[in-house]
Amino acid sequence: MSNGFLFSYSLFFMAYEIIISQELGVSSRQVKTTIGLLDEGATIPFISRYRKEMTGSLDEVQVTSIRDRVQQLRDLGKRKEAVLKSINDQGKLTPELQTQVHGAETMALLEDIYLPYKPKRKTRASSAREKGLQGLAEILLNQEQGDIDAAAEAFIDNEKGVNTVEEAFAGARDIIAEQIAEDSLVRANARKIFLEKGQFVAKVVPGKEEQAVKYTDYFEWTESLKDAPSHRVLAMRRGEKEELLYLDITVDEQLIVPLIERQYIRANNASTDQLKLALHDGYKRLLKPSMETEIRVFTRQRADQDAIKVFAENIRQLLLGAPLGQKRLLAIDPGFRTGCKTVVLDAQGTLLEHTAIFPHTGAGNADQAARTVKHLVEKYNIEAIAVGNGTAGRETEDFVRKMQLGVTVVMVNESGASIYSASEVAREEFPDYDVTVRGAVSIGRRLMDPLAELVKLEPKSIGVGQYQHDVDQNKLQTALDDTVVSCVNAVGVELNTASKQILSYISGLGPSLAQQIVNYRVANGPFRTRKELKKVPRLGEKAFEQAAGFLRIRAGEQPLDASAVHPERYALVEKMAREVNARVEDLMSEEKLRAQIDLERYVTDDVGIPTLNDILSELSKPGRDPREQFEEFSFTDGVNSIGDLKVGMKLPGIVTNITNFGAFVDIGVHQDGLIHLSQLANRFVADPNEVVKVQQQVTVTVTEIDERRKRIGLSMKTQEKRPATKNERRSKAPETDMAKKLAALASKFK
Template sequence: MTEAFDPVRVAAENLRLPLNPTRNVIEMLQNDYTVAFITRYRAERTNGMNENQIRSIENQFKRLSSVLAKQENIIKTLTKDKKLTPELERSIRHARTLADVEELYAPYKKGAKTSLAERARQLGIEPLARLVLDRQKSVDMKSQVDGSRKGLESVKAVETALKNIIADIISKDAATRERLKRLAERSVMLESSARSSSKEEKEEFDRKYQDYFRFSSPFRFLKAHQILALNRGEQQKVLSVKLVLPKLDETAHLDWAKRKWIRHDAAAEIFALIEKSLLDAHSRLMIPKVLRELRRDATESAEREGVAVFIENLKRVLLTPPVRGATVLGIDPGYRHGCKVAAVDSTGRILFTTVLHLLLIPKRRAKEELRAIIDEQRCKLLAIGNGKGSRETQEIVSDVIRSKSLWHREVSYCIVDESGASLYSVSPIAQEEMPDLEPNLRSAVSIARRLQDPLAELVKIDPKHLGIGMYQHDMPKKMLDDALAGVIEDAVSLVGVDLNACSVPLLRHVAGMGPTRAKAVVDYREKNGAFVNRSQLRKVKGIGAKTFEQCAGFVRISQASVPLPPPPPPPPSPPRLIKDDDDDDDDDDDFVPQRAAGKSRKRKAGAAAKVSTESKRRKKNDDLPEPFDATNIHPESYEAARKLLELVGATVDQLGQEVLRQKLGRLSLRNVADDLKIGVPTLELIVDAFRRPVRDLRDDFNEPIFRKSVLSMADLRRGAILTGRVTNVVSFGVFVDVGVETSGLVHVSSLRGAQLHYGDQVRVEVDKVELDRKRIGLLLA
């Protein structure tokens, strides 16, 4: 019996990762540890793998485990039905995808249409077919003729049945199939053409698919975006797509197959029979299957690449640096329904909302109305949505800024991607947050807040509606949803959340939380006041030991948000003295302290006091601030962190100061880790927190670009050098916003190996401008 494969080992081999750390990752995932927690706080067990590697392991293991489970179920079913042969079992166990397993099982399913080969086998002539292949001598087919049985009624029918069985044997030969597949991978051509459609459809599809109406390419050179576009065009019945194996390659393969399957000394009639069987296996069974596999594998690879591009863009979007400390005026441009305007203070609190018909009234009046609001609300920054009317709105804003008549000289504006804002404005989250505002005004508030804190605002919106990625709506829903949930959790956990300021939509994405626990935490905070330390999370219903372990390192307690401790109680008053009524002459004993209770009461309280001392001490500490709660040090490492401070002769008050950085720079981390009985990765995390105790990883990325004037495509000239911001990364290049009405494309061939990400600021050179097609070609400057 062929042994089942080990999914852990195969996953490690496929990903080229060491076996033991891979096994550790899978073990922790099966114990409900989150990827974010494993990445940051269990680096010793993973050899320092990053979150992408861990998610790849998770996906590989899930896929391989499902294949293994499917294999076992099918083998059990086939054994029960007495249809399992050693050859079939080997083929099933050799399969590494669900599609391959299903294809092998399909002919044996109950109710499945019986194949030609299977029907021939049911006639009982398979031994003769194998004898033909083995000996390749003349056989007596007349002896197999049986006029009473369909399929054996003549010599011709017997020959056909033998041909079907031999073709099936050849088509399932691993060496023959593998050689044909390798050949096809190298030489198959893809051809696509336009299908007939109505005039209206043609006008619409011309814009989307005109590059593929007469398209031909070696299949192996196709890019992921081309495969996804061709698939979509075929599904929409706009394109006809086919794979073609060149005749020369096909002939060469058939010549090789003849040499493999037909002996030089074969009898003439046997030579002809096997040759016919081989041609039938090639054209009817092998070529269609190989081409289906090629398209399926290419589609799956393109989908994985598309998901990878999407989540990388999403992560960069979520990690866009916040713009702190300023009142922002959000503007959602519009024509007939006006421009929706909302002013929010530095904390995101709504100060003012209105609707201005800036694009329908005289420009002079529009500028005066806008200037009045900017001055009245003391706005330094304007966030303008990039929807319809954005360019005209920018022109008005730019004129107001250039007039230098505003309350502040440094007023500027920024273009904010408003994708998903309209959907958010009618969502339950928006209705709960802004019950008194109309949906159109909520979108203006969202645009302003997106500039202030993109992470906190964008987690409220389905990422598929954020206008990033490549063909994300064509991706398998579960694969995409799982990937998006993971990247949002990674981003939120990387940044961390302030436990006393976060909202439910943000907190729910912290590792180990989820919507129910997040709501319980916020409800507890509203009922009991601000959290003083992380340990108080344990008091929230639903936060058990496992959840606390997972989430504690990713929540912060900002010392500024912790209420001041109550003043210390006044010192106890001195004991009251009473007159001693005895008659001795010792005046020193005339006054003695008054006992509050007799000896029996004192003895009774003593035992209870001893029992409750420890619990009181714990309760007292639970109400005290913990300085390490403002860092990303996990509570399980607090003791090690205190020992490290003691080792270098520092105090908690010196966190982040140069004197502590110098002391830490002189340490041998390996030796210190051994002394503290912790791993080097954990020690490195503690040391980094000591150097930068309050760190926002988003500060390492480029801030949004603020502008005071406006350009249009008509202003662009070839050779002009501009500064722009990457707004999307796809397999064929990157799109860059240079401040005009459409983003320009830097084609992958022009990147010269540069690795660009969403949000990066780049200097680009204008290469070409196509006003009619609204296309801008850019080069890296």
């Protein structure tokens, strides 16, 4: 391959931004600029927040899409280079083949083109070629007129192992079968038919019906590939992996084989029968298994993508849950026989005292537990009590509420608390305490600030996913990291109190710089200004640029340090203040001063109206928290287990998990119920996130109870009045008229 060709090939792939702009519906300039910023090391939160003029105000979702798509295209480009080099090294590269490789829009199509040239292990076709049967295969493919038996006899060679005419034909058919299975047009057509007409067929493994009870729905199940939602694909795949289900992908071969015949059979002569045998063999032995494998991979990737999206959105909603705020807390990690570990936290989350109470092991112990709780509440002037929602959670909540202590009592989702308590992070924070104390502290801190506490956990440990352990773990990790970074930077972090864990998610930092910041804080005391960050070892200009706007300093020397205004715009804000004869502090506190600012006067090449609007918004509410206000919640008294439920009950609940097929809700019975997609509202709902979010308080109606399978069906539909019939409207009309007449008559005597 010439250098000139390589140069032109590189130019071909400079058009990434054009491809992406068409796919995302944005301008190529926006895409090109965003790719440039990403390549320079800018983070997604920084780009979407502080480079709006450069990107045309692309949001985080769009920037993430550009990042992911350009990586896909670059990977495709690298593979194309490798394919072209391989074919060229074989001496088989032609201009037509170059064009085909250039035009391959997906990795699958590229691999189809490369397949005939791809080095492979020995096959039946390669053995036949070694026996000199390529010529006979071409005679059959060309469907030449004449005596094909006589033609085949010419290829008999005892030394090469071709002893009969039939052996010659068999070898030639093997060559044709492989050629057909590797034909890029045949594969493209077959792939399209598999995707459009193929079906999943699931069956229970005979004799495993009892073990597979949770897969009852799939004991005899057939579903279109294109219509199968991700949760069902993942469920069937899990059942297959557990060797409880058989799972096949099927398609009617009469949809594919005739297409191959039309492509290859151009006559009806002595060669036709041999050619048809080769076509059918090529489909059944080579093409069909290859397509089934490929479609399995494709449907798994598609299902993974959906499941990862659901999980990431659940994590986002959980991380952005409403914080109680800085309150003095009593936190309880409940238990029956082993007791309830109880801790006291000050308003900053510092552990002040810990003990164990035993409210569920007899009246005497319950009385002592009540005295202990009351004493701690009075001693520390407790403002709220957090109770974990695990084993004995409802019973412990009831116990505390009945004491009527006059403080807020909140059930806290403790998923992952036990994992945190045994983690390296927890050991660093509380080296002198056991896992039970650490777990209780985590429960209390989750109530104060869910984001600050949950970032200490691997997101997969939080327990709000849809088959998260079955999907591609690398892609899942990338999506979850993106989500945590997005949430942390959306809220912002208090520089002088933030943990190393939450600092590590700040734009431009990471674990190493986060540790350096904590070390500096310990050695030098609190940061007085954002500018002081530049004194932190190894924190250079680029890291400062990326991180500064997301770090807050309350009551520092520079009032803007408490806001999301980036230090690069401080001079601009100071200019605004001067021009209305005020200080920056005055501008932040007085609406009438801000109202005097004409933003158009401050537009420059670098700063446009989008950024100026953001600045003005921050001046009005510096460092505002985008999370919702905390609301109290309690479950229904007396409903503590699935046995207490009755169909028709209306109950309060908390949404714990959202999937593509509905939402799971904790109603206080140690088993979440499911609101199916069709039961979320009185209207059609395409996406559960349109109606509910994780941690949302809802009212549900019990529609189904299956104690054996531990399934609870719930509904959020409201009872709508049935429209009156024509006869009913007629029958009511006289009553209405009479009522009006009586009311009018009565008014005359007032």
